[in-house]
Amino acid sequence: MMPTRSLMLRVLCALSSFNRALTAPAVAKDEIAPRVAIAVKLNSSASLARSVAGADIVEDLVHKALSNSGHSKREAQFNVLPLITTLTPDQISEMIERATKLTPSYKPGDFSSWFQVQFPQSAADEENPEITQLLSKLAVYQDVASVQHLGGRTKAPAIQPNDDPLFADQGYLTGDGVGIDAVYAWDFPGGDGAGTTFIDIERGWKLTHEDLVDKNITLLYGQNVQDRYGGNWPHGTAVLGELFMTDNTIGGVGIVPAAEAHVVGITRTVGGVPVENEPEAILDAANYLAPGDVMLLEMQTGDANGDLWPVEILDAQFDAISLATALGIIVIEPAANGGMDMDQPVLRPGDATAVAILNRSSPEFRDSGAVVVGAGSAALPRSRLPFSNFGSRVDVHSWGEGITTSSVVTSDFSNNDTYDEFSGTSGASPIVAGAALSIQGMVQANRGARLTPAEMRNLLTVGGTPSADPAADKIGVQPDLRALIDGGYLE
Ligand SMILES: *[C@@H]1O[C@H](CO)[C@@H](O)[C@H](O)[C@H]1NC(C)=O
Ligand SMILES: *[C@@H]1O[C@H](CO)[C@@H](O)[C@H](O)[C@H]1NC(C)=O
Numbered sequence: 314m315m316p317t318r319s320l321m322l323r324v325l326c327a328l329s330s331f332n333r334a335l336t337a338p339a340v341a342k343d344e345i346a347p348r349v350a351i352a353v354k355l356n357s358s359a360s361l362a363r364s365v366a367g368a369d370i371v372e373d374l375v376h377k378a379l380s381n382s383g384h385s386k387r388e389a390q391f392n393v394l395p396l397i398t399t400l401t402p403d404q405i406s407e408m409i410e411r412a413t414k415l416t417p418s419y420k421p422g423d424f425s426s427w428f429q430v431q432f433p434q435s436a437a438d439e440e441n442p443e444i445t446q447l448l449s450k451l452a453v454y455q456d457v458a459s460v461q462h463l464g465g466r467t468k469a470p471a472i473q474p475n476d477d478p479l480f481a482d483q484g485y486l487t488g489d490g491v492g493i494d495a496v497y498a499w500d501f502p503g504g505d506g507a508g509t510t511f512i513d514i515e516r517g518w519k520l521t522h523e524d525l526v527d528k529n530i531t532l533l534y535g536q537n538v539q540d541r542y543g544g545n546w547p548h549g550t551a552v553l554g555e556l557f558m559t560d561n562t563i564g565g566v567g568i569v570p571a572a573e574a575h576v577v578g579i580t581r582t583v584g585g586v587p588v589e590n591e592p593e594a595i596l597d598a599a600n601y602l603a604p605g606d607v608m609l610l611e612m613q614t615g616d617a618n619g620d621l622w623p624v625e626i627l628d629a630q631f632d633a634i635s636l637a638t639a640l641g642i643i644v645i646e647p648a649a650n651g652g653m654d655m656d657q658p659v660l661r662p663g664d665a666t667a668v669a670i671l672n673r674s675s676p677e678f679r680d681s682g683a684v685v686v687g688a689g690s691a692a693l694p695r696s697r698l699p700f701s702n703f704g705s706r707v708d709v710h711s712w713g714e715g716i717t718t719s720s721v722v723t724s725d726f727s728n729n730d731t732y733d734e735f736s737g738t739s740g741a742s743p744i745v746a747g748a749a750l751s752i753q754g755m756v757q758a759n760r761g762a763r764l765t766p767a768e769m770r771n772l773l774t775v776g777g778t779p780s781a782d783p784a785a786d787k788i789g790v791q792p793d794l795r796a797l798i799d800g801g802y803l804e
């Protein structure tokens with residue numbers, strides 16, 4: 314007997330949607346969001362013995378298993394397809410033939426006896442006990458040689474932002490070019506940063522803040538200095554809040570609440586005395602992280618005139634950042650709050666002449682591999698904020714003002730928990746770090762592989778939101794996670 318007409322139609326539909334995906338890179342969310350699916354391998358003698366198409370046998374078996382658990386035939390909705398639809402049986406046979414010649418010990422699998430059964434629910438429901446029950450029911454049938462989940466059991470994150478009272482003030486999480494659209498990314502496996510690791514290098518973290526304490530963020534190296542410049546407690550606390558405020562019913566919610574988070578202190582004790590050693594802090598973090606993880610450098614430095622520049626103008630910091638990026642680590646670096654045109658040569662302390670090391674058109678240009686972040690207004694169209702450095706070296710920007718996040722009360726020295734609006738290229742850079750962690754999480758969930766620093770730096774700009782006057786602002790675009798997801802760039 315031939316496969317049923319409806320089954321053939323279903324196979325044709327699957328093939329034509331595959332072809333569409335090949336020609337049209339922009340895919341709608343519904344086509345990306347994986348469905349619950351299982352794979353069933355028939356006992357090879359089953360179809361031969363009954364002279365029936367394998368897909369029909371699978372259809373009957375699934376109906377039988379579902380009706381055993383109280384479903385009527387009518388309400389059970391699923392599609393049965395061959396497991397492999399992109400290659401013909403002849404193509405697979407040819408591959409197996411080649412493999413057998415190349416690798417004599419190879420034991421060929423029988424792909425023609427494998428089928429996929431697709432259910433309408435999205436894979437977020439895959440923990441569904443009914444599916445587990447279905448697998449165990451099918452496994453005992455004589456005609457079934459093997460049965461399993463299809464696809465990684467990656468669960469879509471389940472962030473519930475609406476019960477976090479400050480969520481409504483966190484415009485940087487939203488879409489339509491206002492924020493990076495973290496909210497959209499949360500619907501995709503890895504979009505909440507799951508499976509990635511992050512280190513913030515700086516000072517002043519209140520790790521026991523009520524909306525951070527559940528993350529168990531640990532200080533890996535150096536010291537947690539709280540009072541530099543008369544009250545730096547809020548700085549690290551605010552940075553961490555943008556990324557990790559807990560999804561509960563207090564405060565706000567971070568961009569990537571599921572990423573693993575640590576901090577490294579710039580201040581350390583060397584030879585018995587406290588010193589600030591940024592290159593050492595960067596190397597400590599680089600040694601801890603794996604390729605594809607993300608580190609954030611919450612630091613800036615002065616030139617010979619005291620104007621602020623990114624730390625990589627200093628050679629030891631440049632060498633440390635270059636080692637980190639060469640190890641595959643994504644480094645996010647604020648452009649600094651000096652209002653400087655970084656395409657102009659910089660006179661570094663101790664140098665006799667200025668050098669154009671951050672001007673991409675200059676022969677003196679040098680690239681650390683870091684993602685350099687500028688600051689723009691919260692409101693659209695987004696203008697460069699006057700304090701933000703700018704120039705061809707700035708890759709991307711994000712909000713440099715009005716960033717609602719966790720903080721501490723310093724005015725009365727109580728250091729009590731509070732929430733406040735953070736700002737600066739220091740405030741813009743964690744938003745970009747969050748975008749990078751979300752992107753890396755999704756790529757990892759989809760591909761089982763991670764982006765390199767160069768790939769990440771490129772992707773952060775794709776489909777992003779330009780500033781009001783890009784040629785004059787020179788702070789790049791603000792990343793847009795929805796554009797990357799819907800554009801198919803993370804598959
Ligand atoms: C495969 O199916 C045949 C016919 O239904 C049955 O006799 C045989 O025991 C099955 N083999 C296994 C390994 O279950
Ligand atoms: C934090 O630590 C507590 C106690 O060890 C543990 O129950 C909790 O799951 C941890 N949370 C995270 C996010 O690791």
Ligand SMILES: *[C@@H]1O[C@H](CO)[C@@H](O)[C@H](O)[C@H]1NC(C)=O
Nearest residue numbers: 654656657658672674675676
């Ligand atoms: C950047 O470098 C190019 C090439 O040397 C030069 O023409 C340009 O004027 C520089 N930009 C600034 C702002 O100095």
Ligand SMILES: *[C@@H]1O[C@H](CO)[C@@H](O)[C@H](O)[C@H]1NC(C)=O
Nearest residue numbers: 722724725726727728729730
């Ligand atoms: C800080 O917290 C302590 C303990 O909850 C409380 O007694 C004190 O009044 C708080 N101070 C301020 C200024 O809110």
